[in-house]
Amino acid sequence: MRKLKINKEEYQIFGIKKLPSSVFSLPTFLNMKYQVNEKGYYGEFGGAWIPEMMYTNIDELKCRYLEIIESEEFKKEFDLLLRDYVGRPSPLYFAGRLSEHYGTNIYLKREDLNHTGSHKLNNTIGQILLAQKLGKTRIIAETGAGQHGVATATVCALKGLECIVYMGALDVSRQEPNVKKMKMLGAMVVPVHSGNKTLKDATNEAMRDWINNPEDTHYIIGSVVGPHPYPDMVARFQSVISTEMKIQLKEQTGSEFPTRILACVGGGSNAAGAFYHFLDDEQVELIGVEAAGKGIETGETAATLAVGTPGVLHASKTMLMQNADGQITEPYSISAGLDYPGIGPLHAHLHKTGRAKFLSATDEVVLQSVLLLTQKEGIIPALESAHALAALEKIAMKPEDVNVINLSGSGSKDMETYLDYFGY
Amino acid sequence: MKNRINHLFETKKENILSVYFTAGFPELNSTVEIIQQLEKNGVDLIEIGIPFSDPTADGPTIQRSSEIALKNGMNLNLLFEQLQHIRKSVNIPLILMGYFNPVYQFGITRFCEKCAEIGIDGTILPDLPLDEFEQEYKPVFQQNNLHIILLITPQTSEKRIRQIDEAGTGFIYMVSSSSTTGAGKKVEDFQRSYFERIKNSNLKNPQLIGFGISDKETFENACKYASGAIIGSAFVKSFQPEYSIEKSVSDFVKGIIFAH
Ligand SMILES: Cc1ncc(COP(=O)(O)O)c(C=O)c1O
Numbered sequence: 001m002r003k004l005k006i007n008k009e010e011y012q013i014f015g016i017k018k019l020p021s022s023v024f025s026l027p028t029f030l031n032m033k034y035q036v037n038e039k040g041y042y043g044e045f046g047g048a049w050i051p052e053m054m055y056t057n058i059d060e061l062k063c064r065y066l067e068i069i070e071s072e073e074f075k076k077e078f079d080l081l082l083r084d085y086v087g088r089p090s091p092l093y094f095a096g097r098l099s100e101h102y103g104t105n106i107y108l109k110r111e112d113l114n115h116t117g118s119h120k121l122n123n124t125i126g127q128i129l130l131a132q133k134l135g136k137t138r139i140i141a142e143t144g145a146g147q148h149g150v151a152t153a154t155v156c157a158l159k160g161l162e163c164i165v166y167m168g169a170l171d172v173s174r175q176e177p178n179v180k181k182m183k184m185l186g187a188m189v190v191p192v193h194s195g196n197k198t199l200k201d202a203t204n205e206a207m208r209d210w211i212n213n214p215e216d217t218h219y220i221i222g223s224v225v226g227p228h229p230y231p232d233m234v235a236r237f238q239s240v241i242s243t244e245m246k247i248q249l250k251e252q253t254g255s256e257f258p259t260r261i262l263a264c265v266g267g268g269s270n271a272a273g274a275f276y277h278f279l280d281d282e283q284v285e286l287i288g289v290e291a292a293g294k295g296i297e298t299g300e301t302a303a304t305l306a307v308g309t310p311g312v313l314h315a316s317k318t319m320l321m322q323n324a325d326g327q328i329t330e331p332y333s334i335s336a337g338l339d340y341p342g343i344g345p346l347h348a349h350l351h352k353t354g355r356a357k358f359l360s361a362t363d364e365v366v367l368q369s370v371l372l373l374t375q376k377e378g379i380i381p382a383l384e385s386a387h388a389l390a391a392l393e394k395i396a397m398k399p400e401d402v403n404v405i406n407l408s409g410s411g412s413k414d415m416e417t418y419l420d421y422f423g424y
Numbered sequence: 425m426k427n428r429i430n431h432l433f434e435t436k437k438e439n440i441l442s443v444y445f446t447a448g449f450p451e452l453n454s455t456v457e458i459i460q461q462l463e464k465n466g467v468d469l470i471e472i473g474i475p476f477s478d479p480t481a482d483g484p485t486i487q488r489s490s491e492i493a494l495k496n497g498m499n500l501n502l503l504f505e506q507l508q509h510i511r512k513s514v515n516i517p518l519i520l521m522g523y524f525n526p527v528y529q530f531g532i533t534r535f536c537e538k539c540a541e542i543g544i545d546g547t548i549l550p551d552l553p554l555d556e557f558e559q560e561y562k563p564v565f566q567q568n569n570l571h572i573i574l575l576i577t578p579q580t581s582e583k584r585i586r587q588i589d590e591a592g593t594g595f596i597y598m599v600s601s602s603s604t605t606g607a608g609k610k611v612e613d614f615q616r617s618y619f620e621r622i623k624n625s626n627l628k629n630p631q632l633i634g635f636g637i638s639d640k641e642t643f644e645n646a647c648k649y650a651s652g653a654i655i656g657s658a659f660v661k662s663f664q665p666e667y668s669i670e671k672s673v674s675d676f677v678k679g680i681i682f683a684h
Contacts, residue, residue, distance in 0.1 A: 051550040056579040325499040326529030327477040
């Protein structure tokens with residue numbers, strides 16, 4: 001049983017009867033500094049830079065998403081599925097031996113224990129319910145590591161909807177178990193051969209599909225990227241992570257505020273979810289960790305904030321890896337889920353304002369962190385999530401600090417990489 | 425000087441043929457020759473594509489031509505250099521078409537000024553949305569006598585069509601059906617009701633129909649409902665390595681408008 005032993009009122013957050021503090025209504029933000037404005041911007045970043053062919057769909061979403069996801073009926077369905085299908089709340093686990101190793105307190109938010117093995121399902125559950133309310137019958141998605149693809153294929157099986165997943169051909173070959181899972185779940189997986197054959201190219205192809213199928217299709221974007229309202233919508237669905245964190249921290253440490261929260265950042269959805277309800281609590285340090293690949297100075301990197309400049313990609317004005325001519329440069333990371341040349345506009349804004357700090361970790365260091373967690377705690381993390389762990393090597397932590405790592409996913413999908421590298 | 429696009433639509437009311445190609449394809453330095461040959465063969469209007477690494481509104485043909493153009497070394501600085509003296513040899517209206525990001529990095533003001541200096545008459549930036557254009561960029565386009573051509577699709581609402589007609593200048597780019605470029609449509613696939621609806625809605629801007637116009641038959645059919653039509657992918661696809669640009673262009677254009 002992974003139920004929280006805390007007072008009844010707070011427990012109700014995961015229940016379905018009483019929702020005084022449902023995942024959506026929990027905090028009333030005192031200021032809007034880190035929230036999206038009505039035009040879809042976080043500061044100077046965001047917007048909906050869509051061609052007219054996508055306008056009708058995006059406009060429908062923009063006009064209806066809040067009304068739908070804030071309705072009592074939606075919240076009930078969403079919370080019930082999160083509890084009974086996803087397996088929420090996910091535990092907040094005090095990692096004793098890892099804490100000892102670093103001489104501080106380390107808690108792991110166990111998103112790896114969700115059904116399908118990552119945080120991605122929080123978002124796809126929300127979006128499939130939304131798609132149904134919009135009367136859509138055909139679902140498309142992009143995927144990098146395959147986790148979002150699996151999470152999408154899963155909710156499509158759950159609801160009996162047609163599912164097409166676009167995946168870069170390179171990722172198809174490096175994340176084979178997930179490809180097979182998606183197929184078994186009844187989804188069609190379309191390998192994308194353009195560009196670098198990774199996540200960016202899969203996203204291009206999914207957008208093209210949507211342009212070609214404007215009436216019956218909903219595009220389930222897998223991160224806090226893309227045109228408004230996606231970044232805000234996905235962040236809201238993922239915000240359940242920090243809702244739970246606050247309650248669990250209060251119970252376990254006596255305070256709902258940790259010293260810092262660390263999360264890996266590809267597009268930034270698990271980080272957005274982990275940061276969400278702490279954005280206005282400026283005493284909590286927020287740290288996003290990007291994939292440095294072979295090192296930010298090598299050019300073979302996916303650390304967008306470290307090497308990027310502002311521009312427009314995938315219908316959003318955000319920080320991008322690009323050359324002086326505005327051509328997007330190809331990212332590199334060992335982790336398919338972080339191998340993306342952009343970042344969600346929320347994070348570009350958090351970076352610009354200094355509200356969050358962004359570090360990066362190289363493939364090499366990340367793999368060592370995988371092994372460390374595996375052998376200290378008996379938890380094999382996803383390559384993506386291990387980027388957050390790797391940051392522990394870099395930051396100064398005091399013995400009394402409370403550090404929360406958002407452990408976004410499980411390493412099952414990466415076993416082949418691990419076995420190859422470590423030579424077991 | 426009068427904008428050449430206005431002049432065209434004032435003097436020619438039907439069967440206007442506009443052709444798109446990707447700058448830097450098939451060869452880096454094909455640009456000027458393609459433009460000259462298109463004019464020589466009777467094309468009325470040319471859309472010069474600025475290649476982008478992530479052309480999300482384009483089908484496979486223009487994706488490929490863009491990829492090759494970029495590999496060949498095309499970029500906006502170079503394109504402007506190639507076009508520097510284009511008005512010494514070409515009189516028909518020229519449009520630059522491309523995704524927003526390369527233009528944004530070049531600098532919007534600098535881009536518009538450069539267009540004016542060279543004699544470019546309009547731009548099509550499909551992922552620059554109407555509201556961003558109106559709030560940020562309209563004055564600098566106007567100051568440089570540069571038309572901004574906006575798109576409508578079969579899904580565009582009546583109200584939005586009016587807004588687009590109000591904000592856009594030059595002509596309206598009517599996307600023939602819901603698709604990316606080069607969708608290989610047949611005449612039967614066109615939604616006549618949409619075409620007729622637009623034709624009868626008395627817009628201030630003339631209209632050209634594009635996307636999926638690939639041959640004489642689709643061109644002539646589109647011309648029944650608008651001032652003319654735009655051909656892109658089919659033209660890009662027609663370049664064969666064994667033929668000169670002169671022959672490629674002439675064969676292609678003759679196949680569309682011969683005997684009109
Ligand atoms: C386990 C895991 N963590 C993180 C990510 C990165 O996505 P995001 O930055 O949106 O959380 C992925 C993406 O595939 C993932 O599978």
